[in-house]
């Protein structure tokens with residue numbers, strides 16, 4: 688899938704994030720659960736899947752006929768978790784068949800000391816045709832990612848970094864500002880719980896919307912109901 692055809696495919700649609708990290712109820716040693724989530728998403732009319740790990744990307748690619756945005760989320764102690772920050776991870780995701788790669792483009796100190804822009808340039812050299820989605824947390828990070836030449840910018844990490852602590856939930860003001868000030872398609876992602884919020888994200892200028900936990904993390908969903916009954 689070319690860089691521009693992915694963007695066309697995503698326009699106005701729902702991307703379902705199908706992820707279960709080790710320790711989560713739907714994580715298994717051999718996988719097999721996230722592809723079922725992806726089949727449900729496809730039947731509902733989702734335009735793409737977002738998924739964590741080369742294994743899940745490969746299994747989901749076998750199960751559905753949708754583009755998959757792949758990522759590898761890992762801890763690099765003493766750093767906080769990062770989303771795809773090494774070339775080995777990018778290589779593994781490309782090898783697994785990912786149609787696009789989501790990268791950490793926050794301006795936090797990275798384990799490798801590179802800037803996101805330098806990392807993007809290295810990936811472009813090695814995998815020129817692969818669409819790149821920048822996962823960011825702040826407006827400045829979004830602008831820097833646009834300047835680095837990424838294909839999509841996601842508000843994924845808003846509220847999860849010290850620099851974005853206390854951001855609105857979901858961060859539609861960030862979607863709106865970035866959509867106004869850059870030419871790069873903005874993906875509204877992170878803490879979108881209800882259909883009305885997804886709709887509002889598009890109205891705020893998002894190119895497409897990613898929803899994860901509200902669809903694919905039953906522990907989160909059940910906890911919301913249990914909490915409401917307390």
Ligand SMILES: CC(=O)N[C@H](C=O)[C@@H](O)[C@H](O)[C@H](O)COP(=O)(O)O
Nearest residue numbers: 704843844847877878879898899900
């Ligand atoms: C912060 C972080 O690591 N986000 C991860 C990024 O891929 C996933 O855990 C989220 O589920 C995803 O961003 C979708 O967001 P939500 O599940 O809130 O709809």
